[in-house]
Amino acid sequence: MDFDPMVMDAEPQGPSVKITDATPHSVDFTLQSVDLSFANSLRRTILAEVPxxxxxxxxxxxxxxxxxxxxxxxxxxxxxxxxxxxxxxxxxxxxxxxxxxxxxxxxxxxxxxxxxxxxxxxxxxxxxxxxxxxxxxxxxxxxxxxxxxxxxxxxxxxxxxxxxxxxxxxxxxxxxxxxAPTSAVGFEYDPQNKLRHTDLWYEESAEKEWPKSKYADWEEPPQEGEPFDYDAVPETFYFEVESVGNLEPDAIIQQGIKVLQQKLAAVIRDLADGEGQTNGINGHGYDAPRSPEDVGMDGAWGQDQGYTTPFGNGNGTQEPQQPWGGSATPYGATPYGQQNGWANGR
Amino acid sequence: MNAPDRFELFLLGDGEKKCSEAPDTRTANSSVFTFNKEDHTLANILRAHLLKNSHVIFAGYKIPHPLFATFELRVQTDGSLTPKEALVNTCRTLVGDLEILSREFTKEFELRKMVMGDAAATENK
Incomplete structure (x- = not known):
């Protein structure tokens, strides 16, 4: 249960699935050895991005x-x-x-x-x-x-x-x-609410007033007076995928996985593509100050002039950039003259 | 009337790149990656999995404006690898993990089908 930053090394076998129920139009399964973000991304792709x-x-x-x-x-x-x-x-x-x-x-x-x-x-x-x-x-x-x-x-x-x-x-x-391929995707974790991700409202007692999830029996109930485990992370996810009928439930999940893989592959392609040129012209580090020529020649960086917003030169939208956005200084100080968007935005 | 077309949420515009990198000059070994036509689906999984790499000091994302389908992912490493390498590695691991998941699911589902027997199998057609 300990949170270990090297979780990836600790579990070479990767995610595991257990199907608990399947009908022609739905499939219920448990996903294990993955983290919340992984399970949630899968859920989101199934809901919105399966063709x-x-x-x-x-x-x-x-x-x-x-x-x-x-x-x-x-x-x-x-x-x-x-x-x-x-x-x-x-x-x-x-x-x-x-x-x-x-x-x-x-x-x-x-x-x-x-x-x-x-x-x-x-x-x-x-x-x-x-x-x-x-x-x-x-x-x-x-x-x-x-x-x-x-x-x-x-x-x-x-x-x-x-x-x-x-x-x-x-x-x-x-x-x-x-x-949409699904009418609903059930997504649940931590049915005992040990992680306290939900705050159950109650009059006298949350245990009495809230119905138990059907998955509650599958996990150990918290012990009386058990101290809160601050390092605990959700590990088991209960999915209930319900098809509209246009795709078989297993196809929906397989397609969802594929769509997510394609997204990641697009990122790899874009970044790995630039690798050859970027390294060729630019050497290595980003921290070393670069001459204006470098910036001009290098397609990958040249495209994005520091911190311009992708949606047109900043008016109000510049504001949320601030947290990271000291960037105006090193860039806007014009090694290459054009103060696009930034200076004007203020 | 002025609503943007819904396909702008996932279709890259002309000459638009899915992902581009810009160095964060304030700190060493840090970059901000701008992703176009992507949302929390990709952002959060990358963020969470970058953090599992012990060489990554910082990984965080923001969606600068809710009306535009972009997000910015800032990655800072300890210097033993570049942020881009860290990100590409993360993507590769994730693709591998998804592949395993896909295989596991197929295996389990086929097993389940057999258990369910003929009645369900014919219904499944």
Whole structure:
């Protein structure tokens, strides 16, 4: 339990997983031998950055229903679409096509007209998927109810009609929640609250008034009068990943891991790339004062003139820079003349 | 109406780099890394894992403005390695750890599938 700065050396085997429950649409697992930041980053990527398919563009040919076009469009967007092997589909913005094509999208058509006297419901199953697509799963509406209907899109009265072409694209939930692979990700640690990361409000006794977590029995309850362990860190994390149905729960986690790896790889690439040039021109240390030529020649540093904010020359936004930002002095003192942003900002 | 496009949260702009380094001239062996189109997801994990390296004296990050998807990570080392080396090493270790996690998860999940038996397996299709 001791916090050891060399934890990395102490556990060469790395993170470990124990799956406690799995259903076709959810998986519960325990993550061990990782730290809080690692578990939390995994949670965040799963929630927001796992790519899926969702209807993004709708061409409406006819809509005589009571719902407005954009209302139906929004509803269509929220229908979960199967996203198995979504890696086969490219992002529309990366595709060479004009607007969309079969490489970067899946077309679904909806044509419904009420002819009877009864009120008719239009369901997700009524979406017809164009066979021109990257693989056989991508773009199929997710239908999980026993009747095989899927979600209700709209209700139609006699004579009303819906006719539209929907373009489903690949995206991530950071852009719009319709691309979310999960409806919820449960994340819990320290069910006994030994670390006191939560302060439980109570009238008489927190133990009596607060329900116990289902994971509470899995960890040792604190001993009576046990001293607080200041060095303790959370070590076991209980995840409950619930899929919307577009991806299988294990795929969501694998994709989440992959996305996080790609993020890290991008950092390595950017930093390691510059390494050759930077070392070549610049020698080594950053602490040695560098001549203006050096700065000019070196792409990596030259780009960022000391502490300019990436979002335009400082006005109010400069303020939070201060804690580290004595930097105006060594730089602004103009070895190379241009006092961008800094001097003006004051 | 004036809301920025949501994709600006994760798509690098033209000529924008994911990560760039600037030396912190006030102290030795310290650098500030500016990350574009990233958030706490990456920032916090890097910060926490840099601190596990005993040669890293300081690692901290801030998001200068909540409306802009950037963060700044300041790293100071004891001089036996440069902040950039420390950061790259950390990234490499993390990629390795994630790889292990991925393998472990696959293993456990396959095991689980077998235990669940045919009923669940067919349902899983």
């Amino acid at each position: 899926t398919m969702a209807i993004d563009l709708v061409e409406i040919e006819a809509n005589t229903s009571v719902l407005a076009d954009e209302f139906i469009t929004h509803r269509l967007g929220l229908i979960p679409l199967n996203s198995k092997n979504v890696d086969d589909v490219v992002y529309s913005r990366d595709c060479d096509c004009e607007q969309y094509c079969e490489l970067c999208s899946v077309t679904l058509t909806l044509h419904a007209r009420c002819t009877g006297d009864e009120i008719m419901r239009v369901y997700a199953r009524d979406l017809v998927v164009d066979p021109l697509r990257q693989n056989q799963w991508v773009g199929n509406p997710v239908i999980t109810d026993p009747e095989g209907l899927g979600t209700v899109i709209c209700k139609l009265r006699k004579g009303q009609e819906l006719r539209m072409k929907c373009i489903a694209k690949k995206g991530i939930a950071k852009e719009h929640a319709k691309w």
